[in-house]
Amino acid sequence: MVCRENKGRSFVIGFTKALQRQMGGDAFHDAEVQSSQHEFKHQLEDMNRQFTEDPEQWRNTQIKVWESVRQNVADSMAFSDEAKYRVSPGRGGQPGFITRIDQELERLKSGKDEHGRPLRPEQMNSPAELASIMRMGSILERIGPAKNNFLEMNARHRGISMDDARREWNQLMNRKGDFSNISLTDDYRNSMAGAGITARDQSDLGISGRARDSMRIMEQRRLQAVHALETRPAIRTEHKLRTFIDPKSEAAQIRCEKCGQFGHHGGGCPNGDILKKKQSLQQQSDILARTAKASQIRKMLGRPDEELQASMDTHFPGQYADVSAFRAVQEKRIDGLLAGNPEMDDDELRDAQRQISRQEKRLNKELEARGGTTSWIKEVHYNPENGLLVVRPHDYTTKDGQTKQARPFMRRVSPENVQAMLDSDESFGKAINDLGMIRGPQLDNYGFENQDDYAESLVQRKCPTCGQFASMNTGHRCPVPGSPSEEYKARELAASSAYRTLLAQTKGKTTPGTAKPMHRRQAFQAESRTVRIRGANNQPVEGKIVTARAADVIGTSDAGHIANPAVRASYPDATVTGTVAVWEDLDGRRVISPFSTAGGRGLKCSCEDYAQRRWCRHLAGTSNALARKYEASNAGKSQPGGPTASDNTAADAPIGAQNRLSYGRIQKMRSGATAEFVEAYKARPSNGVSMAAPAAMPPRDIEGNPIPEPDQWTRSEAQTSRLGKPVDLNDTKQVTHRVRKLLAGRPPRVSFSVRPDKDGGITVDIPPIHRGTPQEAYYRKELGNLLGTPALKGRRGFYIPPTPSARFAALERAAGDPVRIRPSEWVTRIDPERDEMNQQRHRATRGQNNQGADPAITGQHVGV
Numbered sequence: 045m046v047c048r049e050n051k052g053r054s055f056v057i058g059f060t061k062a063l064q065r066q067m068g069g070d071a072f073h074d075a076e077v078q079s080s081q082h083e084f085k086h087q088l089e090d091m092n093r094q095f096t097e098d099p100e101q102w103r104n105t106q107i108k109v110w111e112s113v114r115q116n117v118a119d120s121m122a123f124s125d126e127a128k129y130r131v132s133p134g135r136g137g138q139p140g141f142i143t144r145i146d147q148e149l150e151r152l153k154s155g156k157d158e159h160g161r162p163l164r165p166e167q168m169n170s171p172a173e174l175a176s177i178m179r180m181g182s183i184l185e186r187i188g189p190a191k192n193n194f195l196e197m198n199a200r201h202r203g204i205s206m207d208d209a210r211r212e213w214n215q216l217m218n219r220k221g222d223f224s225n226i227s228l229t230d231d232y233r234n235s236m237a238g239a240g241i242t243a244r245d246q247s248d249l250g251i252s253g254r255a256r257d258s259m260r261i262m263e264q265r266r267l268q269a270v271h272a273l274e275t276r277p278a279i280r281t282e283h284k285l286r287t288f289i290d291p292k293s294e295a296a297q298i299r300c301e302k303c304g305q306f307g308h309h310g311g312g313c314p315n316g317d318i319l320k321k322k323q324s325l326q327q328q329s330d331i332l333a334r335t336a337k338a339s340q341i342r343k344m345l346g347r348p349d350e351e352l353q354a355s356m357d358t359h360f361p362g363q364y365a366d367v368s369a370f371r372a373v374q375e376k377r378i379d380g381l382l383a384g385n386p387e388m389d390d391d392e393l394r395d396a397q398r399q400i401s402r403q404e405k406r407l408n409k410e411l412e413a414r415g416g417t418t419s420w421i422k423e424v425h426y427n428p429e430n431g432l433l434v435v436r437p438h439d440y441t442t443k444d445g446q447t448k449q450a451r452p453f454m455r456r457v458s459p460e461n462v463q464a465m466l467d468s469d470e471s472f473g474k475a476i477n478d479l480g481m482i483r484g485p486q487l488d489n490y491g492f493e494n495q496d497d498y499a500e501s502l503v504q505r506k507c508p509t510c511g512q513f514a515s516m517n518t519g520h521r522c523p524v525p526g527s528p529s530e531e532y533k534a535r536e537l538a539a540s541s542a543y544r545t546l547l548a549q550t551k552g553k554t555t556p557g558t559a560k561p562m563h564r565r566q567a568f569q570a571e572s573r574t575v576r577i578r579g580a581n582n583q584p585v586e587g588k589i590v591t592a593r594a595a596d597v598i599g600t601s602d603a604g605h606i607a608n609p610a611v612r613a614s615y616p617d618a619t620v621t622g623t624v625a626v627w628e629d630l631d632g633r634r635v636i637s638p639f640s641t642a643g644g645r646g647l648k649c650s651c652e653d654y655a656q657r658r659w660c661r662h663l664a665g666t667s668n669a670l671a672r673k674y675e676a677s678n679a680g681k682s683q684p685g686g687p688t689a690s691d692n693t694a695a696d697a698p699i700g701a702q703n704r705l706s707y708g709r710i711q712k713m714r715s716g717a718t719a720e721f722v723e724a725y726k727a728r729p730s731n732g733v734s735m736a737a738p739a740a741m742p743p744r745d746i747e748g749n750p751i752p753e754p755d756q757w758t759r760s761e762a763q764t765s766r767l768g769k770p771v772d773l774n775d776t777k778q779v780t781h782r783v784r785k786l787l788a789g790r791p792p793r794v795s796f797s798v799r800p801d802k803d804g805g806i807t808v809d810i811p812p813i814h815r816g817t818p819q820e821a822y823y824r825k826e827l828g829n830l831l832g833t834p835a836l837k838g839r840r841g842f843y844i845p846p847t848p849s850a851r852f853a854a855l856e857r858a859a860g861d862p863v864r865i866r867p868s869e870w871v872t873r874i875d876p877e878r879d880e881m882n883q884q885r886h887r888a889t890r891g892q893n894n895q896g897a898d899p900a901i902t903g904q905h906v907g908v
Contacts, residue, residue, distance in 0.1 A: 049167050053169075055148070058141065110145055124846075126140070193245045195213060196209070196527045198262050201266050213262065216257070240500075241497070269508065273506050275506075279427055279432065285413075288472070289306050289419075303318065305417065315416075331385055332396055338381040341374050352371075405469075417471075420437055420438065426546065427550075428550065429687060430504065433462065434454050437450040437452070458698045459540060459543040460540065460542045460699070462546060465479065497518055511692070513691075537686040547686070565606070566623070566644070568607070569592065575613070575669040577665025577668075588614050589669060597609055598634070598675065601626050602628065608625055620650075622646050623645045623646065624647060629688040629689070633676075635688075636676035643683070643684060647663055649818055651818075655817045680692070743866060744866045754848050755772070755774065757852050773852060779851045779855070783854060794823065794826070796827060806843075810824055811823070853867045
């Protein structure tokens, strides 16, 4: 194996895998790491012509680079001496990191291998190979998350767990065989586009021959599963938004003299109901005009008699006997103008005029929606469930007289943008163009990830994971068991008035009150009541439920809002706690949901059945009792403001502003950044800083200044007068004991698990008795609050690296004190590509398709 023959590459592969394990991720297969290095090498082949003119200079450059890397690894306290300096003689041995670097340095200095033989080509590194080796830290930032996204998507579409998908992947990657016949051009990466694969993941996925074949097999399994699902078209008759008349047609030559629409005469005008409303508005407008004139006269009469007399002498000389007579005449004018209507001040007049203007605009839009307007567009469809917008132009006639059907264009659009088009004062066609959906720099924002992603948006299938109809592409992100998506916060659909309005229109509802804001109410006065549920062997079991009063919850939902009352149900063998959501859905039914996807915490039970199946008889009995109490039906997996339980459809349309990068733009940016990297490398060929090598950073104070590694920890006098005994930071037992004691001394006063490993690292986790139980999430949250970390990812606990500074910072966290130093850390040196790409990826994926959020993009450095 080439990378085993080459000690430098061997070091990078082993070191990258070790860093990945320390970060809590799954270790990469050798083929994944090696193929990434090969891919980088081919991207940088131009460097070979620039740095091989002087072989001796190139040899010295390599020595300086490896000596710099060796010092970084030697300075690190994140790995044991055994991991650094291990000597493993014999076939198949695994030398330590520094041992391999030393072997590479000795080869460079002597020109011979360990057996005194001249170095073969595969044992030496070209400039492109060395640069690609130094950039291997980016595998932690790009390929790892992309692979996890691929596996999660595959599991979701097949209805299996994330663990099952990982198990399949590992089995496929560990097959015996030769998978080395691969091409490292962009041709294959272009072919990796598929439904459910984002442009970012497509550009980041590893393409080793082994990984490629594994992805091919898993994709075949996914397609086989997807094509067997129950399917329906994504665009149906209820999704028609607008129809228009062709300006070149005969219908465009006929215009109604009553409503002004094309395609019919006044005698057969179908818009009489709207005309009556417009006439009524015109009458109200006339009344307001007269009221405004009366208001002007009233203001004039408010002037002093002296001013009125002077004005009378100027404008009405001799017409009135005195000011009193003038006032009497003007009062009669006011009465005539008002004709029994009340007077209004300026603010009231302004509000009334605005109201009439809004109603006029609404009637004009309703008139347009009935299909009497001319446009180059024939019809527009929009499905607010998956965000698919279909715009079909009119058919056209060729020069030889043939009529051909125009090809529609399709975009993935948020309800907010569609509502903006509907509400625009411009024509529909111009509104589409103004939003950048036809051409221009914003077009990528409305595009699909690839052709397969687009094709999948045309249908909706019954998802095997969530059981709802959805387009099985990147827009559908329902939680997969055992994956990060289980922790995603559900999107607040009720906050989007545009979404609810358009969804209601597909149900034939056009009432003005549809899009009123839905607010959540969580504070209620509680009451207690006794309930009976079915116990084991269907025997009745009596329990006690403490929750909000029925009148308060029903009143909240009837007002168009969402009630999130807290619930605590006590039974002899279990306790149910959490919140439920109660609201009125778009079908006009009051519904109740015990799941967190409806907002709030949802209900959880302390019994073993719930821990295994996420459902139990206690939860079912409590939900049924609350449904009877609040006179509500089962909401299923629906969300407030979204499709109803009877729709059984996932809400996958993008919400809010859209901002994405296409695959082509990502690849173009990457190519440009590679050229910048080559120039940086050329400018400083002997400096490892430009090569993105993994390196150790020393501890720093709170101002960022480097400091030595501390040797002991004592609490700050500013935090407490009881400082306690100093902790020797080089003594793992002392650190473990003090962390456990400090955590147990703070509310909720739980004895958390604090375990050291053989390399000196320490893992802080919840008590074993609570793992895999309904209380697990509660205790993880409490531990996260105590340690000041937002989440304990992967259910692995909080890891304290075996460095004095990391232990110092962990003790500060355990004590609840402000951290006085920043621990030493491993960083992956920034190169131009990763610096720019990460910023672009942050901007491109912010808020996109998130059932809470896409998986977090790893930052520029990782702690150990």
